[in-house]
Amino acid sequence: MSADLSIIFDEQTYAPNQPYAGGTKFEKHYTRLVGDLQPSGEEFDCAVHLDRSDAVRFWIRNVERKKSSFWLQLPHEKFYPDFVALLKDGRILVVEYKGGHLYEGEAAKRHIGAVWAEASDGKCLFCMPTNRDLSLIDRTINGG
DSSP: OOGGGOOOOOTTTOOOSSBOOOSOOOSSBSSSSOBSOOSSSHHHHHHHHHHHOTTEEEEEEOOTTOTTSOOEEOSSSEEOOSEEEEETTSOEEEEOOBOHHHHGGGHHHHHHHHHHHHHTTTSEEEEOOBTTOTHHHHHHHTTO
8 A cells, every 4th residue: 555545543642532431342443442432322323333344454433633633635624534444355444424414514525535535546435324324334345
């Protein structure tokens, strides 16, 4: 993989604002600490889906506005997707979960995610599930 596609996460630079305090133990989160994740709700369900996916090797809860976080450039700001996952086949999956009431207003994020994935020549994937349609993650991984 070329340097322009590298994403580096490590335990020392992962800097969440608040540690996850729920009862679910995540097996595949890249760091021992899971940050900025509520113990229930749609984003929590998305995290559980990633953690239980056979295709996912590791995932991380991406923290907004931190030096070590993954971001994509929008016209006037940086966009920090909710989750970044390393798949067992070596591809990178980026997931931005959106509640149904917010989905339509996020066309720019969907567009830049699609452009980023397309520019990766198949090495990176992007999806924006909404309304608890977490099967979109599986369809994105499987090319459907």
